[in-house]
Amino acid sequence: MCLYPNHTKFMERELKEVLIQQASNWLGIPMQTDWIQFQPTRKDVVGDLTLMVFPFAKALQRPPAEVAAILGEGLKNEVSYVEGYEVIQGFLNIIFSNDHWLHCLESMDRDDMYGISAPNSKPTVMVEYASPNTNKPLHLGHLRNIFLGYSVAELKKANGHRVVKTQVINDRGIHICKSMLAWQRYAPVLPNGERETPANTGIKGDKLVGKYYVAFEKHLQEELASVLERWKAGDFSGTSNAVQEKYKELTLACVGKDEKALAGIHDKIKELAKNETEILQAAKDMLVRWEARDPETYLLWSTMNGWVYEGFDVTYQRMGVDFDRLYYESDTFLLGKDQVMDGLARGVFFQKPDGSIWIDLSSEGLDEKLVLRSDGTAVYITQDIGTAIERFHNYQDLSGIVYTVGNEQDYHFKVLFLILEKLGYSWAKNCFHLSYGMVDLPSGKMKSREGTVVDADDLMEEVVMAATAMTEERGQIAALSEAERKALFEHIGMGGLKYYLLKVDPKKRMMFNPEESIDLMGNTGPFIQYTHARINSLLRKAEMETQVHALRIESNEIALIKTLSSFPSLIEEASEAYSPALLANYLFELTKAYNSFYQQCPILQEPDPSLRQARLILSSNVAKILGTGLRLLGIHAPARM
RNA sequence: GGUCCCGUAGCUCAGCUGGAUAGAGCAACUGCCUUCUAAGCAGUAGGUCUUUGGUUCGAAUCCAAACGGGAUCACCA
Incomplete structure (x- = not known):
């Protein structure tokens, strides 16, 4: 303070x-x-x-x-x-008094890190974000997650916390077995005898694996259709009696039901038939072999995951995000199983006759929740329990974890935190689900089945291309080298995209309009970057003349100083609210206020040296705070554009 | 059906720990580049803050209900 x-x-x-x-x-x-x-x-x-x-x-x-x-x-x-x-x-x-505001200006001018609290002066927090599955490429939804998580981590740091950025990589499970199986079955053999790989096709690793995931789903749907057809015709060859009975039961239940109930029943029938398909059985067999560490399966698994990681690395690099430590589900699911067995022994969990293990949360207004399958394999939450505990082992001074995960998992995290609390971990109350809303397109929800998913790499490429075209047209880039130009286009395009996704309150569902995301005018990233660049140009020309002793300010300046002096408390607020949107809106307001000032008041042309100097210092501090603020959003602030 | 979230200008969003006349951006319209980068600035127009009750000096904000939209309730992740 x-x-x-x-x-x-x-x-x-x-x-x-x-x-x-x-x-x-x-x-x-x-x-x-x-x-x-x-x-x-x-x-x-x-x-x-x-x-x-x-x-x-x-x-x-x-x-x-x-x-x-x-x-x-x-x-x-x-x-x-x-x-x-x-x-x-x-x-x-x-x-x-004017003097008060003048002192404000002078004191912030002396401080290069104005608004940033002393590093490591507050408890250590871990921020988890990204956490993708390894069976398909990243998409628009991940972009919101990743930019949000990164920025919140930076905000926490700026507020004095020690921060560990992390993710848990969902590298294990039926989803990756599906890609593996499809690759085994359908990957063409090239003339040189090799199967398709990122190296011999030039396809990015995550894209290649994703392609086979899609292939799996396609074959599954085909086989599903034929199973349903057979059943409809009364042909149940190869189907167990239990399944046959269940099918008949469900079919009978359809009589006299309304449309919604009918859809629910049809989903159940589909689920039943899916499990009867050969291809899904084969994927499940593969998962069992994987858990048994079958060498061939394990090799394929590590190879294909390796392709995905190489692909993700390229994507993360362009996003400009990083991680201090990675957790792999394939490592932590076993820890989770141990914790469940331990909790069972201590009476936190209970076992049903079929061997499955549950927790009863009915006293908290929730249901019973499965934590370990009857066959002893781990479910999603098993792994989360293990990972959380592991993290507190790895970082002795850790006070809490922030989970950047979509709001569709609100219930999951409610349950997870309750379980951790019941297991007796006092830090459970410091775990926070940073729950963000889904990203919609003008055409509606993104649906992989309908092919409306916006790919992260494609989108980044598009915004940078758009920024390139517009900057070549209007930018003041004559003095820049080819490499500098390229970097500038990248910074403007990515800046626009990040700002677009971060300016909305994270908790709220948001609309992604591709055309708006490449806008340069109005409430956009480039608008703020532009103002920063323009001030830098001003300062280059001024070359900070000889020190004038008495600065002079007027009401024009005071309005701006007032805004600047609220920056430190704003950072604190944004950090505590886990909201880069607060910072984005602040930067936008500051930019508008400065642009208005800039238009109205001469700076270099101001004849009174005391006033001119004050305006230069004021401008320089606006640029400084825009730069700091943009950095906390993960956005570069170019010196010219 | 149970639980949770959301409903503010044509569109996208701020404002929500109760405070003055509800704000921006986009789109539309009008001006301003021989002057510090016009990716800018100044202005016009656009509202029953979904509805109805309640709480009080005061409600977009808090409470309740209705209507509308979404999520979730898996031996999926």
């Missing part, structure tokens, strides 16, 4: 103390702290900070304006930097 003696929250606290001390003198009665409610003064009236007077007036049974005048007069006499006040209705608008 004391790092920034001029920042907004600090002023509020100081004034609050004065009010509490002086209450009896001024008002004749002691003051209750909850009467004191500050808010920023509206832009269209005079004043820097507003005190709500209604609570005082109510308690004192006196008109608000009268009470406001007493408080205003008192603060003016008592506090050096309170220069005056205005009373409008029940609002006391406090006016700070």
